[in-house]
Amino acid sequence: MPELPEVETLRRDLSRAVIGRRIIAVELLRPRLLRGTDGYTLDDMIGVEVQEIRRRAKYLIVELSNGLSLVIHLGLAGQIVLERPSGEHIAGGHPVPSFGQPLPHSLTSLILRLDDGSILYLTDIRQFARLWLVPTGEVAAIVPETRLGVEPLAPEFTPAELASRLRRHPHGRLKPLLLDQSLLAGLGNIYVDEALWGAGLHPLRTVESLDDADVGRLYEAIKEVLDLALTYGVARIINGRAIPGARLPRVHGRAGQPCLRCGHPIEKLRVGGRGTYICPVCQPLVE
DNA sequence: AACTACTCCTGGAGGC
DNA sequence: TGCCTCCAGGAGTAGT
Incomplete structure (x- = not known):
């Protein structure tokens, strides 16, 4: 169910909270989520700063300061919730489990801890979400322009x-x-x-x-x-x-x-x- | 080119 | 209450 508006809203909301933050811990609770690493491991994200979050089609592309990018597709029912130290929740994607419910859930697949105390949870009740960690210059192999048409929000869409x-x-x-x-x-x-x-x-x-x-x-x-x-x-x-x-x-x-x-x-x-x-x-x- | 079916997976809803 | 079946659906692939 996460389509362009859900992914774009998540991109905007997450951007204001995590850009410039450093990742201090990574837990992959459901290894099948990860579909490609190009020889890297998720531990290569530790100590690294989030520089930018982009979107192409329904993909989120999290660019990191070490030249790697974490590519996320939420599939049918993927959900991201960021718990901030203030208690604020930034949530997007599939609405089940209900936003605000205690996390991690039994189907939480990935947990990222940031240096300001924020915790990002990726939870997916249908386990169709996918994740890749690749060099930023090779994101196009995961998000292929040849298979993606025009962006409806871009000026080229007329x-x-x-x-x-x-x-x-x-x-x-x-x-x-x-x-x-x-x-x-x-x-x-x-x-x-x-x-x-x-x-x-x-x-x-x-x-x-x-x-x-x-x-x-x-x-x-x-x-x-x-x-x-x-x-x-x-x-x-x-x-x-x-x-x-x-x-x-x-x-x-x-x-x-x-x-x-x-x-x-x-x-x-x-x-x-x-x-x-x-x-x-x-x-x-x-x- | 266009269409169908099937795969991945789990939880919720409805039937009996 | 509790089993059983169906359905939800993004994307890729295979077959017609």
Whole structure:
């Protein structure tokens, strides 16, 4: 569930707390989390300063002062919580286990201790998160530009760019294409549903059925949902169910509840094996 | 090119 | 209460 807005929010929140801090201890409780070290070990992070935290697609890249980078992908249900000495918690990623619950949890995979007394916990109830420690110059081997498309927050992402990328797949359907990280990097199941609802487009629409106005609305809807999530807070969903009270989600996880635009009940379908939520009135399937 | 199925994994929900 | 099955889903791979 951590998609671009969750990872970007975490990047921003962690950056203000850990940049300039030194790592004083590393505990890897679930060794399978670590997928590649290029011959280094996690102990090579000890005594080293955090210089920068970057994001590409759904990857977090923690650049260290010794020329290494810790690359983190939270997978389906990875969560990071930083406990600061003040008692403040900085938390992001999957909301289960609940933020604020005592840590470490039985599924906590990694613990980093920092020189100001902060402790960072990576907890992952589905064990699909992945970690790599590699020279910063070789991060591209883990986060390959050849397999990652345009960043929706970057200036290169324009209506023309979206149209050009979609038009390479005239027979492709919208939802699988928007989930394809090599086309557009960072959207996942939830925000794709939100964007398609915003644009009034059915997830099974083919690219060739879209006119320029449709693509323009889709572009604006993607920008809008990312802006909502980054400004007012990420979508709140646990085990596929929307948690009421936030601005997002507006459609995902709301099966049976009224569409916020027209009142018709939201329907759930499966598209490409993924649970998909639509308003059948606002998002008609036309070819 | 487009699609499906399968793998990794665990916890929560719902059926009976 | 308690088993059992299904589902959640990012990403990679294999097969059609």
